[in-house]
Amino acid sequence: MIRQIVRRRTTLGLAAMPFLSRTGQAQQPFPERNPRYIVPFPPGGLTDIMARLVAQKLGEIWNRPVVIDNRAGGNALIGADAAAKSPADGHTLLAITLTHAVNATLFPNAPYDFRHDFSVISLLGSLPLAVVVNAEKNPRDDLPALVARSRRDRLNVGSSGTGSPPHLGLELFRRVARAGENIVHVPYRGGAPSVTDLAGGTLDMMVSNLPECLAQIRGGRLRALAVTSAERHPLVPEVPTVREMGLPELEITNWTAVLTNAAVPPAILARLERDVMAAIGDATVSQRARDGGFQVLGWDSVRSTQFVRAETERWATLVTEAGIKPDA
Known part of the structure; x- marks a missing residue:
């Protein structure tokens, strides 16, 4: 029952993130092992570049290397599915883009539920x-x-x-x-x-x-x-x-955000939010991201969750009305 309550409070579909922002640092040491940052695209792309910038800084903050795991394929579904099924301990992060918000409608039978299986940590840039x-x-x-x-x-x-x-x-x-x-x-x-x-x-x-x-x-x-x-x-x-x-x-912008499993405990989510925002807010990281074409955002989890939810619904309308179907 406790697990279900935490899950409901931390999904994309609910604006309960203020609860997370007020929660203190996790009592147990975090991270306990090298975290994994799943990028569901090939190395060298825009999302991969941003993820590596943030991961490097997080590694400095945590004194542990953050391992980039490129899981390309399946219209970015493969990597997202791996993150959704990861242990709910905050050691697995997922890089997403506008593509994932679209996939929520484009692939109704995806092996995960984008609206409920993830918590948004921060919208990094657009x-x-x-x-x-x-x-x-x-x-x-x-x-x-x-x-x-x-x-x-x-x-x-x-x-x-x-x-x-x-x-x-x-x-x-x-x-x-x-x-x-x-x-x-x-x-x-x-x-x-x-x-x-x-x-x-x-x-x-x-x-x-x-x-x-x-x-x-x-x-x-x-x-x-x-x-x-x-x-x-x-x-x-x-x-x-x-x-x-x-x-x-x-008007349309592409964007990238970092997510984790929705069942991650609130205290660890709060730690992730704080440290990810510190990473993207670092002067060197921000400048390198801007040099790559990004507008650096680094929003908190509440604002980021609302944005991703709104984008998911906005593009659901276009996908449906335009009759967009996945490639055979």
Whole structure:
């Protein structure tokens, strides 16, 4: 019964996290062994980079190395499932992104319940997407011109996979443009190959994670028509926002948060929250994250839980209305 009460108080679906914030440090030593930080994506990606920055600092705080465990595959389900089934002692952390919030609707028969099997420790950071086109094929179009073109012509639009943030950005563009079947989704296994094909002229446009296309923008092979954040991004300050271009409906940000098993005792959750926020708040960690394109957030568990829950519901509506289905 006690275990059930703790579980109900610490799930994504309930705003009971103030209880955790008021709880003191765990009575037992923590951590008792080397913690594991599961990243459900390959090494070298955006989520992996942020996780490694935070893990290194946590290792210094705890005087124990935090082991990064890359569990890629299954549309990020494999790693999340491993975390959901981990011992409820706080020694297993999970890196998530917007993809996991989408998966809650995209995969209704997933082997875990995203809304109830995890506690959110902190929202670490966010980054915008960019509407990008091939510079040689589109030397002058702005975003409204691209919208107009999509109503006339067929456009092949790449993404890093079904249900990924670039795919969601594409679906928002389809809605705003009212382009219907003129927008043809071409899913890839990751952002890098799709950006390469756009730079090579195979694709017509993308709504890409900004860091994944930044080198091609700076190299002149791609043109960024707008960023999807509320404000301009310091790495591309010359690029307007979608709101500036008259299309606020295209606002979308990717983000990463750190979670743990929902049944972890409240005192350990409070310790995790305190130490993770200290790690992301470290000046060196924050600067390196910003250099990688992130807006550093480091929110507490209450605010982070509310955000992840809202994102899960927001994108459930789009997934359902757009009829997005997992790849066969």
